[in-house]
Amino acid sequence: MVTGDWTDPQRSKVKLGDYAAKWISERTELRPRTVEIYSGLLQRHVAPYFGNVALGKINTEMVREWRAALASNGVGAVLTVAQVFQLADLVPVRLRALILLATFASLRWGEVAALRRMDLDLNAGTVSVRQQHVELDTGELLVGPPKSRAGLRTVAIPEAIIPALRQHLDQFTESEPTALVFTGANGGILRRSNFRRAVKWSEITRKLGVPGLHVHDLRHTGNTIAASAGASLRDLMARMGHDSVRAAMIYQHRMAEADHKIADVMNGKITQVLPAEASGH
Numbered sequence: 001m002v003t004g005d006w007t008d009p010q011r012s013k014v015k016l017g018d019y020a021a022k023w024i025s026e027r028t029e030l031r032p033r034t035v036e037i038y039s040g041l042l043q044r045h046v047a048p049y050f051g052n053v054a055l056g057k058i059n060t061e062m063v064r065e066w067r068a069a070l071a072s073n074g075v076g077a078v079l080t081v082a083q084v085f086q087l088a089d090l091v092p093v094r095l096r097a098l099i100l101l102a103t104f105a106s107l108r109w110g111e112v113a114a115l116r117r118m119d120l121d122l123n124a125g126t127v128s129v130r131q132q133h134v135e136l137d138t139g140e141l142l143v144g145p146p147k148s149r150a151g152l153r154t155v156a157i158p159e160a161i162i163p164a165l166r167q168h169l170d171q172f173t174e175s176e177p178t179a180l181v182f183t184g185a186n187g188g189i190l191r192r193s194n195f196r197r198a199v200k201w202s203e204i205t206r207k208l209g210v211p212g213l214h215v216h217d218l219r220h221t222g223n224t225i226a227a228s229a230g231a232s233l234r235d236l237m238a239r240m241g242h243d244s245v246r247a248a249m250i251y252q253h254r255m256a257e258a259d260h261k262i263a264d265v266m267n268g269k270i271t272q273v274l275p276a277e278a279s280g281h
Contacts, residue, residue: 016058017042017051036137077213079103079221087208088164091199097168098182098195099218100161101127106222106239107155109215110134113190114143117169118177122162128154129241135192151241227251 024030024038049066050058079087088099102112110132119128129151134142146152157165173181184190185198192215195201205213226239233245 014055015051016053016055017047019055020046031134032136032142077210077217077220078224079210079213079217081225083208083210084218084221087204090204090207094168094172095182095195095199097161097164100164101157102215103218103222104158104161104225105155106219106226106241108132108219108241109192111146111151111241113182113192115181116177117173117175117179117181120165120169120181122157122166122169125157125159125162126154127157133189141189141191146241153238153241155239223251 020042021039024035024042027035030038049069050062053062084099084103088096091099098112101107101115102109105112105127107127107129111129113133114131115127115129119130120126121128129146131143132146132151134144136142169181172183173179180189182190184194195215201215202211205211223236223240226236231239233249236251237245
């Protein structure tokens with residue numbers, strides 16, 4: 001009888017960095033910006049740790065250590081509600097509402113940058129996503145519909161941030177229904193690179209205590225808050241604009257883990273005060 005672990009000889013030879021780069025290059029259906037994002041993530045976060053590791057050698061423990069290292073460096077950071085408002089107060093006033101809306105409506109950067117006055121219905125408390133701006137590394141800006149039908153959606157806005165949105169529309173948005181809600185300093189399209197410079201992103205995130213924070217983490221925070229509110233899988237998918245359950249399940253799983261940690265802490269406090277007999281010992 002043969003015992004032990006078996007590894008596919010071919011998988012044991014192929015390095016993850018080579019495999020991942022080939023996988024990206026062969027996905028001809030991917031949009032140009034998606035290719036850039038995947039390639040960037042591979043180079044920044046995956047290749048330094050796993051690039052030279054053979055596929056057959058990667059195990060659960062290695063992945064867990066990698067994720068912990070990323071988290072310690074602020075990758076995929078989640079802000080508290082208080083931190084979101086602190087961040088909003090650190091940016092120029094014309095961009096304060098962008099921070100709040102991107103977070104609490106779980107919008108992608110390209111979606112919030114493409115919003116027009118007619119997309120905000122503050123009486124109903126909703127924002128409708130109809131278009132997105134896709135900024136390539138070359139500087140080219142593509143304007144079009146979201147990449148999937150699920151991306152076309154209407155999202156409810158928390159009532160607490162509506163006054164800030166009203167104030168923004170009154171002060172910084174032109175009156176035409178098609179006017180961009182958020183613009184650059186001179187009234188043009190707001191690009192991600194210009195936004196980071198305008199708000200001094202690296203400086204203010206360090207000041208806030210989250211130096212590794214990315215603009216995308218605003219949406220990440222909003223998704224986590226939505227999951228913690230008890231949103232169903234279908235509701236999470238609709239709010240996030242996903243047509244796949246996988247991403248929504250990640251947030252639900254994360255909140256389930258967090259809830260178990262809360263229960264464990266509560267259990268520790270209970271066992272400290274209960275007599276041994278009452279706690280079952």
